[in-house]
Amino acid sequence: MVMVTTVRDYINRMLQDISGMKVLILDSHTVSIVSVVYSQSELLQKEVFLVELVDSISMSKEPMSHLKAVYFLRPTSENIQLMRRQLATPRFGEYHLFFSNMLKDTQLHNLADSDEHEVVQQVQEFYADFVAxxxxxxxxxxxxxxxxxxxxxxxxxxxxxxxxxxxxxxxxxxxxxxxxxxxxxxxxxxxxxxxxxxxxxxxxxxxxxxxxxxxxxxxxxxxxxxxxxxPVTPLLNQWTYQAMVHELIGIKDNKVDLRNIGKSSKDQQEVVLSSEQDAFFKANMYENFGDIGMNIKKMVDDFQQVAKSNQNIQTIEDMAKFVDNYPEYRKMHGNVSKHVTLVTEMSRIVEERKLMLVSQTEQELACNGGQGAAFEAVTNLLNNENVSDIDRLRLVMLYALRYEKESPVQLMQLFNKLASRSPKYKPGLVQFLLKQAGVDRRTGDLYGNRDLLNYALNMARGLKGVENVYTQHQxxxxxxxxxxxxxxxxxxxxxxxxxxxxxxxxxxxxxxxxxxxxxxxxxxxxxxxxxxxxxxxxxxxxxxxxxxxxxxxxxxxxxxxxxxxxxx
CATH class of the missing domain: 3.40.50.1910 (Sec1/Munc18 (SM) protein, domain 2)
Known part of the structure; x- marks a missing residue:
């Protein structure tokens, strides 16, 4: 099962069998479920002219009997109560109710009791209770x-x-x-x-x-x-495209907020990073950061060629051709500027926080042995004025997870150093991490120490060298x-x-x-x-x-x- 296709199929079934102008009413959960797999323009094609949140619908009294209401909600007690109130004084001509999970019999009876005006056309369960x-x-x-x-x-x-x-x-x-x-x-x-x-x-x-x-x-x-x-994987800096964007800028429901980035244009305050909607992102989401830069340069060069040919409009036919291709041209332009903005911003953060230096030590802590060298490397980075508080904290956590049983004295020295260098550091957080996710609490063989085969594989990888020192962690x-x-x-x-x-x-x-x-x-x-x-x-x-x-x-x-x- 491909997760995105499954959710899209449910939404297609929800919208295509109801003819005429529609309002789609969602809750705070289903708005994420829909937005990651369906674009605004696709909703318009299904004659959805309005998208509202279920709690804001309750506040409005304006009747819209010409619209058919399509509700897609999680079957929570709060949503059922909202639905009952809205059915008591209906604003829309028809109500089509879809729930993202199993409805209880009592919930169904409550909805039926509230439908005194007989506006509900259907109630169905569509099992898309997850964000794909x-x-x-x-x-x-x-x-x-x-x-x-x-x-x-x-x-x-x-x-x-x-x-x-x-x-x-x-x-x-x-x-x-x-x-x-x-x-x-x-x-x-x-x-x-x-x-x-x-x-x-x-x-x-x-x-x-x-x-x-x-x-x-x-x-x-x-x-x-x-x-x-x-606990090691979520503590590491990332160097492949999708993971790196989330680590350094943040992705929520396949959207990246660029409002705090100085050079982003007004129409790119928030951009979509979806493998379903962006061919360049799909091809590059797992690529290393170094390769991304080269691939974006090629995309920019390709776009400039297209832009150049569009500037050469000499006849009516040329103009008509340009108008026909304009949506694609705009989409290509938006895509180029989006990825250039993201990579430029990430390059700035990498330089500002000296992440190449920090990440090399992180990867050593995650993948290789050598406690003495690790202690020295972490100590040097804690003393480095260019290293940020959060990076210092992560380094000490990675060291503590790796060597918690081997060097209690040196571990205490790092705790003290961290507390003195980083005023924002919350005392005892590293110790709390060890209590939560230390070696005694873990199931798997995180560092390949127990399994001789894993140990041999790690040794072989170390001897052979890794293609990229920043992405050697598995x-x-x-x-x-x-x-x-x-x-x-x-x-x-x-x-x-x-x-x-x-x-x-x-x-x-x-x-x-x-x-x-x-x-x-x-x-x-x-x-x-x-x-x-x-x-x-x-x-x-x-x-x-x-x-x-x-x-x-x-x-x-x-x-x-x-x-x-x-x-x-």
Missing amino acids: VDPYHFTFNIASNHMYMLPAVVDPSGLQHLCDRVVDGIAAIFLALKRRPIIRYSRTSDIAKRIAQEALKLMYQQESGLFDFRRSEVSPLLLIVDRRGD PLLSQTMESIVKGRLRDVDYPYVGNHFQQARPQDVIIFIVGGTTYEEARSVSLQNATNSGIRFILGGSAVLNSKRFLKDLEEAQRITRTTSNVI
């Missing part, structure tokens, strides 16, 4: 993402809310797939185990009829893992996928839930990371799928992380933990 960032990458955009780090006793209702949202989203994925999975989870993660058990209960007991598709193929595998199993997810392909994912590390076991090699594997995914991991999934191993991998998570978001979640979890322990 890329064909093999989805997210749930959970705002309270830090909850996964908290013990259940700290905020039981908050943790339950996180679990419910993840289980609902996962259920929608498999209802869209029309499959019921075999479920495994990361042994050392309580939250992964809890989600796995609740997903099993929903799919095999509470809604077993809905998930009984009676298909004979091998069941897909759902593997639920914890971000704390690999996320733990790569190793996990390789284990699945080879049938070597250990039951002791990733147990099954219930009495449902994988009898044969799965053809589809959904790996869900509680705590969030990274674009580096999405790249690994795409590259793995390109090898045609016979298994298709899909990656999902509670949020899409960069180092800033990961550290923010860590700080919030630390703050709540401290507050709770003080109260106790």
Whole structure:
């Protein structure tokens, strides 16, 4: 299943069977779901002349009986209440209600009771309760993402809310797939185990009829893992295009906010970075930063050739041809200036923060041994006036994760140095990270120390040299996928839930990371799928992380933990 196509198909079905002028009404979640796969111009082609948020519709009293209202909402109790109020005093001629997940019988009855004016034409469940960032990458955009780090006793209702949202989203994925999975989870993660058990209960007991598709193929595998199993990946600087844009500028729902970048023009305050809508981005999203610069130069040269030929308008025919091609010309112009702006801004940040220097040490910490040299390199960077506070913090965290058991004295020296050099540094944050994601809390073999084969591969890679020192790191997810392909994912590390076991090699594997995914991991999934191993991998998570978001979640979890322990 390609995630983007699935959501687009649902939206197509939603809009094309309703003729005439329409208003599309969304909530704060479904607006993200729709916006990443459907453009404004495509909505216009489907005769959608207005897009509104469901809570703002409640505030307006103006009747619009000439419009047909198409609602696409998550089936939350808040949305049902809003719908009931809006149906009591209808503003539109017709109401077509679509929900992104399973409706409860009571919710359906409540809606029916509220439809006294009989304006509701249909109510359907369309299982698109996820944001399809890329064909093999989805997210749930959970705002309270830090909850996964908290013990259940700290905020039981908050943790339950996180679990419910993840289980609902996962259920929608498999209802869209029309499959019921075999479920495994990361042994050392309580939250992964809890989600796995609740997903099993929903799919095999509470809604077993809905998930009984009676298909004979091998069941897909759902593997639920914890971000704390690999805290290194979200802490590293990135050097491939999509991941780097998110790390240095930020991507939200495939959009990049350029308002704070001086040279961006008025029509480029916010730009779209979508592999579905931008051919250049699709071809270059996983390329190294050095190659991107060369490829953008070629795109600029190509555009200049087109611009030059357009300037040479001498006849009526030339003019007509130019007018015909004008939308393409404008699109090409917009694309060129967008990518030039992004690369120029990232180059400025790299230079300002001396990221090539910082990143070389980060990669050494993530990929190679040598504790003495690492301590010296990190100390030198902490003393470097050009290194920013956040980069100093990440370096000490990466060192601590790598050498937490080997050098407590030197680790303490780095803590003290960090506190003295970075006034914004929150005391104890590195120690909190070790408590959350230290070696005793991790399932996988993050540094290839336990598995002799991994150790040998790392040695071979080191001897042979890596094509690019800045992209030598491989996320733990790569190793996990390789284990699945080879049938070597250990039951002791990733147990099954219930009495449902994988009898044969799965053809589809959904790996869900509680705590969030990274674009580096999405790249690994795409590259793995390109090898045609016979298994298709899909990656999902509670949020899409960069180092800033990961550290923010860590700080919030630390703050709540401290507050709770003080109260106790």
